[in-house]
Amino acid sequence: xxxxxxxxxxxxxxxxxxxxINCTYTxxxxxxxFWYVQYPGEGLQLxxxxxxxxxxxxxxxxxxxxxxxxxxxxxxxxxxxxxxxAVYFCALGSARQLTFGSGTQLTVLP
Amino acid sequence: NAGxxxxxxxxxxxxxxxxxxxxxxxxxxxxxxxxxxDPGMGxxxxxxxxxxxxxxxxxxPNGYNVSRLNKREFSLRLESAAPSQTSVYFCxxxxxxxxxxxxxxxxxxxxxxxxxx
Numbered sequence: 001x002x003x004x005x006x007x008x009x010x011x012x013x014x015x016x017x018x019x020x021i022n023c024t025y026t027x028x029x030x031x032x033x034f035w036y037v038q039y040p041g042e043g044l045q046l047x048x049x050x051x052x053x054x055x056x057x058x059x060x061x062x063x064x065x066x067x068x069x070x071x072x073x074x075x076x077x078x079x080x081x082x083x084x085x086a087v088y089f090c091a092l093g094s095a096r097q098l099t100f101g102s103g104t105q106l107t108v109l110p
Numbered sequence: 111n112a113g114x115x116x117x118x119x120x121x122x123x124x125x126x127x128x129x130x131x132x133x134x135x136x137x138x139x140x141x142x143x144x145x146x147x148d149p150g151m152g153x154x155x156x157x158x159x160x161x162x163x164x165x166x167x168x169x170x171p172n173g174y175n176v177s178r179l180n181k182r183e184f185s186l187r188l189e190s191a192a193p194s195q196t197s198v199y200f201c202x203x204x205x206x207x208x209x210x211x212x213x214x215x216x217x218x219x220x221x222x223x224x225x226x227x
Contacts, residue, residue, distance in 0.1 A: 004152075043114070043200055043218035044153070089152060097143075097168060098216060100152035 006101030023090035031094040033073040114219035133201030142184035146197040
């Protein structure tokens with residue numbers, strides 16, 4: 001079945017540091033790929049998405065590229081801010097549902 | 111426009127008690143979902159409703175029932191709560207169900223934190 005493997009956390013960075021959170025997937029067919037973000041005490045919000053191979057999703061300075069050859073969708077940001085502290089979920093969409101990774105807790109220190 | 115709302119925000123139950131979690135969306139979405147979130151396990155789908163009048167099991171349906179009351183509302187019921195059901199429950203909705211590579215964003219409610227003693 002479909003599965004998503006996500007870099008384990010927690011991840012702690014200093015403000016303005018470079019961020020990478022790794023995500024790889026296993027799926028049949030041609031899934032869509034997503035990154036969701038969860039701020040403390042809130043529900044999940046869509047951060048970015050890509051629907052086909054080589055697509056790059058971007059939002060709020062975050063980027064991720066759909067790599068079919070490596071089955072990956074790694075999240076990157078060049079310069080993180082304290083306000084980026086949250087839990088980040090990689091997700092795969094196919095058939096009728098989303099399959100989520102286990103989440104990566106990011107803490108950014110001033 | 112409130113998006114997806116859930117009640118209650120917090121609940122404590124004793125083993126064997128029953129309760130219903132309520133969810134409503136005002137975006138005229140066709141599809142609705144119930145997830146549970148447990149530490150280190152991401153979100154797992156309990157049940158979903160692709161459209162009004164239909165419901166289907168997700169990954170972890172045991173111990174739960176759902177009702178799609180109308181297009182706006184989708185409730186989750188625990189008939190006899192167990193400690194293993196201690197979790198944070200999220201409701202979500204989307205314009206329509208995901209199909210193949212079609213992008214279809216899900217919008218999430220703020221969650222219900224349930225503790226079963």
